[in-house]
Amino acid sequence: AQSVTQPDIHITVSEGASLELRCNYSYGATPYLFWYVQSPGQGLQLLLKYFSGDTLVQGIKGFEAEFKRSQSSFNLRKPSVHWSDAAEYFCAVGTLHDKIIFGKGTRLHILP
């Protein structure tokens, strides 16, 4: 069955430090992979997506993610976080009929 695992429920980093959020997926075919961000009380905003091609994808707000098929991973990175990056981050895999399966999310906290 398809699934997405985000092993870190909470992550705290200092402003200006680098960030990596982990994501592992389980899907039988070539996956479509996404990272979304959700600020409190808001809907979901797409940060970046991987459909095919270059395994390192660039997104908005300075985020990037790398698809590693051998590890079934799609980790999100940012070289230097800003206080405004504090939010909930969801990794997701797209399946047949555009159904998207989400992980449980990682809450990012930023220390000043």
Place this chain on the structure above:
Amino acid sequence: ETGVTQSPTHLIKTRGQQVTLRCSSQSGHNTVSWYQQALGQGPQFIFQYYREEENGRGNFPPRFSGLQFPNYSSELNVNALELDDSALYLCASSLGGLAGESYEQYFGPGTRLTVT
């Protein structure tokens, strides 16, 4: 180009009642998907409508039903509300195509439903 809108923003209902949530898709999109996001959880897929037909359903009981209209807007109806139905309900629109292809989904701000 207008984005995805949802109404109402917040709603309080009593157990056993029925509720209808509405979603207007982004201009040019023909597919609407609905998700339930319980507190502290990721969104869970309820169902999807493509060109007015149901096109996939998640693990939700039949009291969750939906409609899509010719202008591609959509409704989510929930009958016999239970306390566990309290959640943020998100809709997402996309330009759907052939089965097996996944298109970028654009999410609305959600409707917060509280069942007491």
